[in-house]
Amino acid sequence: MEVRWDVFLIIVGSALVTFLPRVVPLMVLSRMELPEWGIRWLNYVPISVMAALVGQELFVNDGQLTSLWTNVELLAAIPTVLVAIKTRSLLGTVVAGMISIMILRYLL
Template structure:
C-alpha cells in the first residue's frame, strides 16, 4: 500500500486543528480559579445551544416560522421534554427522543 503524503498531511492537520481548540482552553482554565459568577454563567451554555438547535428544528420550516409543520416532530418532542425536565439526564433524554421518533416513523 502506498502512502499519499498529501492526504496524510491533511488528516494530521485536521486532527491538530480540531485538537487545539478543545485541549488548549482545558489546560489553561484548569490552572485558574474562575469566579463563581462565571461558572454559573457557563453552566447555561449547553442548555442555550440545545434550545437553539431544537427551536430551529421545531419552529422553522423553509426559512419561515411555522408552529405546527411536522406533527411527528412535536409528538416526539413532548415526551422528550418531559423526560429532560424530570430526570435532567442527557443520555435518558436522547434515548427517549430517538425511540419516540423511531416508533412514530415506524407507525406513521
C-alpha cells in the same frame, strides 16, 4: 499500499484543528481560578447549546419556519417534553419520543 502525503497532511491538520481548540482552553483554565459569576455563567452553556440544536430541528425546515400542524417532529416533542418533566428519566423520555414519532408518522 501507497501513502499520499497530501491526504496524510489533511488528516493531521484536521486532527490539530479539532484537538487544539478543546485542549488549549482546558489547559489555560485549569491553572486559573474563575470567579463565582463565571462558573455560574458556564453552567448554562450546555443547556443553551442543546436548546439551540433542538429548537432548530423542531421549528425550522429547509430554512423556513414550520407550522405546528404540518410538523410531525414538533407534535411528537409535546408528549416527549411532558414525559421528561414528569419522570425526569432519560430512558423514559427517549422511549416516549420514539413512540410519539412512530405513531404520528403512521397516522399522518
